[in-house]
Amino acid sequence: MDDAKMKRLSEIGKNTIAEALGMELTDLQEGVVKGKLPVDSRTHQPYGLLHGGASVVLAETLGSVGSHFLVADQGKGAVGVEVNANHVKGVRDGWVHGTATLAHKGGRIHVWNIDIRNDDGDLVCTSRLTVMIVPNRG
Amino acid sequence: MDDAKMKRLSEIGKNTIAEALGMELTDLQEGVVKGKLPVDSRTHQPYGLLHGGASVVLAETLGSVGSHFLVADQGKGAVGVEVNANHVKGVRDGWVHGTATLAHKGGRIHVWNIDIRNDDGDLVCTSRLTVMIVPNRG
Amino acid sequence: MDDAKMKRLSEIGKNTIAEALGMELTDLQEGVVKGKLPVDSRTHQPYGLLHGGASVVLAETLGSVGSHFLVADQGKGAVGVEVNANHVKGVRDGWVHGTATLAHKGGRIHVWNIDIRNDDGDLVCTSRLTVMIVPNRG
Amino acid sequence: MDDAKMKRLSEIGKNTIAEALGMELTDLQEGVVKGKLPVDSRTHQPYGLLHGGASVVLAETLGSVGSHFLVADQGKGAVGVEVNANHVKGVRDGWVHGTATLAHKGGRIHVWNIDIRNDDGDLVCTSRLTVMIVPNRG
Numbered sequence: 001m002d003d004a005k006m007k008r009l010s011e012i013g014k015n016t017i018a019e020a021l022g023m024e025l026t027d028l029q030e031g032v033v034k035g036k037l038p039v040d041s042r043t044h045q046p047y048g049l050l051h052g053g054a055s056v057v058l059a060e061t062l063g064s065v066g067s068h069f070l071v072a073d074q075g076k077g078a079v080g081v082e083v084n085a086n087h088v089k090g091v092r093d094g095w096v097h098g099t100a101t102l103a104h105k106g107g108r109i110h111v112w113n114i115d116i117r118n119d120d121g122d123l124v125c126t127s128r129l130t131v132m133i134v135p136n137r138g
Numbered sequence: 139m140d141d142a143k144m145k146r147l148s149e150i151g152k153n154t155i156a157e158a159l160g161m162e163l164t165d166l167q168e169g170v171v172k173g174k175l176p177v178d179s180r181t182h183q184p185y186g187l188l189h190g191g192a193s194v195v196l197a198e199t200l201g202s203v204g205s206h207f208l209v210a211d212q213g214k215g216a217v218g219v220e221v222n223a224n225h226v227k228g229v230r231d232g233w234v235h236g237t238a239t240l241a242h243k244g245g246r247i248h249v250w251n252i253d254i255r256n257d258d259g260d261l262v263c264t265s266r267l268t269v270m271i272v273p274n275r276g
Numbered sequence: 277m278d279d280a281k282m283k284r285l286s287e288i289g290k291n292t293i294a295e296a297l298g299m300e301l302t303d304l305q306e307g308v309v310k311g312k313l314p315v316d317s318r319t320h321q322p323y324g325l326l327h328g329g330a331s332v333v334l335a336e337t338l339g340s341v342g343s344h345f346l347v348a349d350q351g352k353g354a355v356g357v358e359v360n361a362n363h364v365k366g367v368r369d370g371w372v373h374g375t376a377t378l379a380h381k382g383g384r385i386h387v388w389n390i391d392i393r394n395d396d397g398d399l400v401c402t403s404r405l406t407v408m409i410v411p412n413r414g
Numbered sequence: 415m416d417d418a419k420m421k422r423l424s425e426i427g428k429n430t431i432a433e434a435l436g437m438e439l440t441d442l443q444e445g446v447v448k449g450k451l452p453v454d455s456r457t458h459q460p461y462g463l464l465h466g467g468a469s470v471v472l473a474e475t476l477g478s479v480g481s482h483f484l485v486a487d488q489g490k491g492a493v494g495v496e497v498n499a500n501h502v503k504g505v506r507d508g509w510v511h512g513t514a515t516l517a518h519k520g521g522r523i524h525v526w527n528i529d530i531r532n533d534d535g536d537l538v539c540t541s542r543l544t545v546m547i548v549p550n551r552g
Contacts, residue, residue: 019179081224126527130358293465337465
């Protein structure tokens with residue numbers, strides 16, 4: 001990732017849900033985006049476990065950022081259309097680490113697979129995001 | 139909703155993602171749960187629109203709370219297994235209002251439909267949550 | 277439904293999976309499409325129950341037909357992008373009856389909810405289909 | 415795959431939707447199941463393309479067979495709870511080839527990823543299946 005992109009990444013989350021939850025983007029390649037989310041009071045559900053919705057925030061952020069960076073140079077926008085996720089393991093603390101991988105890059109649709117793992121590398125959540133590419137954000 | 143349940147509702151979200159995002163639960167009936175989420179810097183994505191993941195946090199919270207209240211008296215727990223959502227309309231400010239309706243109440247599985255609307259009543263997100271009922275939280 | 281549309285409906289399924297499985301379309305309104313599927317050796321899984329995938333064939337057919345009829349007059353096409361379904365009840369014989377209802381009608385995306393019930397009216401499957409509207413089938 | 419399992423595989427699809435559509439199971443390993451489906455009048459939609467629901471029949475079959483073989487020795491059953499799929503490429507003829515890979519093997523839940531490709535190896539559909547493990551089929 002070049003410096004310009006890293007700088008944009010570090011600023012893109014200001015005043016967003018990413019900041020409210022303490023999310024950090026850690027890598028951006030063409031078709032692969034990584035980030036992490038702290039498991040603490042900002043992301044817990046009432047039983048002190050990571051809220052499933054927090055995993056989806058991470059998953060949807062990674063895929064959306066990945067699509068934006070793929071099409072922004074062409075003046076196009078990327079809109080999240082559908083997201084789904086299986087929650088397979090509870091997490092109480094530490095961080096969860098997400099990796100979004102582009103499964104399909106079409107002219108109108110991108111599909112991302114996002115796996116989220118705990119600090120030990122165990123799968124916590126597996127998610128898929130459908131992004132529609134539009135002529136512009138307007 | 140009786141007073142005891144309302145009191146539990148108001149406390150259940152302390153120190154959780156619900157508090158971090160400003161979510162409020164507003165009604166709890168058997169098989170119908172309602173709540174709302176502010177659309178502001180805590181729930182925005184970088185373009186100043188409601189983050190799709192924020193909608194999923196609301197959807198998953200409503201369905202999970204609904205299942206917990208249905209089975210807690212029997213000493214059972216409710217675990218979110220799968221969630222999916224279509225994002226159909228952008229929202230810049232105000233609140234979004236979610237209603238979770240129990241579509242299927244089985245011995246092992248609950249399925250919830252959750253619709254989220256903006257202040258004008260337009261559909262913003264439609265979601266479905268699969269909850270597994272387990273013998274206990276332990 | 278006028279006669280011309282009914283005639284198209286009865287012919288549209290020739291030499292398709294709909295014919296292989298014995299599916300019948302029974303009603304087509306703007307935003308509401310109904311059809312049914314026999315539960316027999318053509319739609320069973322190995323245990324003699326309705327195969328979950330058969331439910332999805334019915335669900336996806338109903339929503340797709342509904343979108344095609346909404347946009348065909350404008351020379352546009354409809355492409356199924358994502359489908360999901362919860363299977364909530366087993367069925368051994370008789371018919372299952374599906375109703376697709378348009379949840380969102382956008383310029384680029386249609387979202388359909390499809391509920392499938394057995395002959396007694398019990399919910400068997402609840403599904404959601406995302407359809408992308410494209411300039412033409414070409 | 416030993417001979418006994420292969421024999422069961424070849425018989426398991428008799429008088430089912432798998433037979434109606436011409437599906438063939440081609441490999442069964444622990445956590446990996448493969449099969450293929452012909453793209454012809456039995457699996458087409460009205461425009462002569464593979465019906466999205468046909469892909470889901472293949473996906474759900476592969477994952478379900480995989481879970482059954484993992485738990486049948488323990489006298490347990492496997493019930494498909496939720497399935498979802500993205501359709502990313504049209505196919506007119508030939509075969510489509512599916513591979514189901516076990517993403518999560520829990521005591522109560524299995525999650526399968528299923529990718530379906532055309533004869534050229536291009537991704538046609540990517541799907542995820544949630545299976546619930548139950549004490550017995552009874």
